[in-house]
Amino acid sequence: MTSTLSSPAAASGDTVRTLHHWSGGQRLDGASGRFSDVTDPATGAVTARLPLAxxxxxxxxxxxxxAAFPAWRxxxxxxxxxxxxRFRELLNAHAGELAEIITSEHGKVVSDAAGEVARGQEVVEFACGIAHLMKGSATENASTRVDVHSIRQPLGVxxxxxxxxxxxxxxxxxxxxAIAxxxxxxxxPSEKVPTAALRIAELWAEAGLPDGVFNVVNGxxxxxxxxxxxxxxxxxxFVGSTPIAQYVYETGTAHGKRxxxxxxxxxxxxxxxxxxLDLAADQAINAGFGSAxxxxxxxxxxxxVGDIADTLVGKIADRARALRTGDGRRGCDMGPLVTDAARERVSGYIDAGVGSGATLVVDGREGEFDADGSGFFVGPTLFDHVSTEASIYTDxxxxxxxxxxxxxxxDEAVDLVNSSPYGNGTALFTNDGGxxxxxxxxxEVGMIGINVPVPVPMAYYSFGGWKxxxxxxxxxxxxxxxxxxxRGKVVTTRWLDPSHAGVNLGFPTNA
Structure with a gap:
């Protein structure tokens, strides 16, 4: 399939694409008359107009x-x-293209974007084993000539x-x-980064997914x-900030949704x-500043913990100052933030950190950035002696x-982690197995890394935090x-008479 999307990376100057929705296996132009801008975070240029449904x-x-659900079910x-x-193979073939789309709209460096695609692909590969995962269970003669079995069925839309x-x-x-x-x-999708979702919809169509099974509405x-x-x-x-997650949960469940x-x-x-400490410093850089x-x-x-702080902070600071921040397509270590509003918000937190009395060791607002135009950049920033009351710690x-x-x-360290209202991920660096x-x-956290700073589980485990x-x-x-x-069903059956299916010498298939 030839994509209906021009490359965001190629958009510049007066070249501003108008995007669309995807419904019923084809593009659906917006009709609301409302639009938002999609920008290239490395340059600040508007690259597309997005219809808001x-x-x-x-x-x-x-x-x-x-309408598509009964046949797909x-x-x-x-x-x-x-x-x-087939979708998996198309993702492999177009992984580089998707990474470039991500970088052009989010700003993360291309290698990081490629890693994102690869981690998503793991879930596709997990879903390819859906036949095993959908198996139920069965009990023969639960009662005399009565059998019981369980099945799982899809929800709908x-x-x-x-x-x-x-x-x-x-x-x-x-x-x-969901589809499997x-x-x-x-x-x-987020209105800031819509193009990848539309390209994925095209790949689903090319893989032979029936019309209407996968749809994208922008808004x-x-x-x-x-x-x-x-x-x-x-x-x-849903995935997003905690206030919005709570709103989504309360609104959705109030309307009877899972x-x-x-x-x-x-x-x-x-x-x-x-x-x-060298390993810890390396991984603090990777986990703190990856994807900005x-x-x-x-x-x-x-x-x-203990008397290691001066040495560890020095090692992290040296590494942070050596990082190159700029356009993610130029081989930089770190790219921009996604919007100018995000840049302003982060800069405000740095000001607040200084105001709280913390020591600003590396100021990411200083220095030059390797990019053209007015990108949304804040470089790696490191604070020491941070109070647990400061907003840079709590927020x-x-x-x-x-x-x-x-x-x-x-014990103080564990108490600090457990007193946080969040419980998504945490990491411990030590050589002590006990x-x-x-x-x-x-x-009290959902995902834990031991000498692993970003403990995102493999697709055959589940991702999610606590609190x-x-x-x-x-x-x-x-x-x-x-x-x-x-959803699960349990079926209890009794058959009083045997049935005969007739003669068929053909080899049985699972079609």
Whole structure:
């Protein structure tokens, strides 16, 4: 299939594309008359106009998905899997193209964007084994000549509301499993980064997915609220900030929907005195400043235990100053923030950090950035001697700001992590196996890394945090994801007479 999307990376000057929605296997032009700008964060240039769907337009897309559901639900697992495998191969073939799209609209460096695509692909590969994952159980002669078996069936039309920071990976936490289990999908991507979702829709069509099974509606709060309240949406999956996650959860469940809403985070990295400090410094840089800190799993608070802080802070500072920040297509280490508003917000937090009395070791607002135009840049920023009352410690900044908090003991470090209202991810750096085992048992967080700074689990496990980092009971992908997108039935049967199917010497198939 030839893409209907011109390359965002090629858009410049007066070349501004007008984007669209995707419904029923084809592009759907916006009709609301409302648009928002899509920008290149490295240059500040507007590269596209995005139609913002009205409630009526969103409802039309939902109805299209509803109409496609019965046939897709009844499509055999064998045929669904064949389409998933074809989609997997197309993703592999177009991974570089998708990475370039991500960089052009989000700003992360191309290598980071390629990693995002690869991690999303893992969920597709997990979903390719859906036939095994959908197996039920059976009991013969539960009572005399009575058998019992269980089955799992799809929900119907499922809504996915995805964030700007992972335009490919986060939607792919959900839709491969949703589609594999027999649901139809309405995806509402972030209006800041819409093009990757539209390109993925084209790839699904090329893979042979029936029209209406995967749909994309672009929009703002109007589209979100329609997805949350429309009676034909059975479930909603969301990733974003905690206040919005709570709103999505409360609104969706109030309208009878199954909801998994993954919220914000304040992830700690605890470094014990016995740790390899060079390794810890390297990983603090990687986890704190990768993707310009715009990750829900970013390390933003480093807890230095004992007398290692001076040495560790020095090592991190040296590495931070050596990083090159600029256009992600130029081989830089770190790219821009996604919007100018994000840049202003992060700069405001740096001001607040200085005002709180913390020591500003590396100021990311200083220096030159390797880019053309007026990009949205803040370089790696490092604070030391941070108070736990300061906003740079308590708030999710979502930018390249790493705060070092000093404590005397392991117990103080664990108490610090556990007192946070968030519980998404945390990491411990140590060479002491006993300390590591105790930490993973005592810490109140959903995802834990031992000498691993960003402990995002593989697709066959499930992703999600505790406390204010998750609203709902079910995590993303893995077996929990399969259960989220299906409902269970238990069937009790009694057959009094045998039946005869007749003679057929042909080889049986699973079609």
């Amino acid at each position: 009205s409630a009526e337009e969103t409802a039309v897309v939902i109805e299209t998905a509803k 009844d499509t055999s697992l064998a045929k669904r899997t064949q389409i998933l495998f 499922v809504g996915i509301i995805s964030p700007f920071n992972f335009p490919v990976m986060v939607p792919m936490w959900f839709f491969p499993v 289990t027999g649901n139809t999908v309405v995806l509402k 703002d709060k109007t589209a979100v609220d329609t997805v949350l309240t429309h009676p034909d949406i059975a479930s909603v999956s 909801v998994q809403a993954l919220g914000g985070a304040k992830n700690h990295m605890v470094v014990l005195p016995d740790a390899d 800190g715009e990750r829900c799993m970013a390390i933003s608070a480093l807890v230095a 999710e900044i979502f930018g390249p700001v790493l705060s070092v908090v000093r404590v005397d003991t392991y 300390a590591a085992r105790r930490f993973q048992n005592e810490v 204010n980092s998750l609203f709902g009971d079910t995590h993303a992908h893995g077996t929990e994801g399969v259960h989220f997108f299906t």
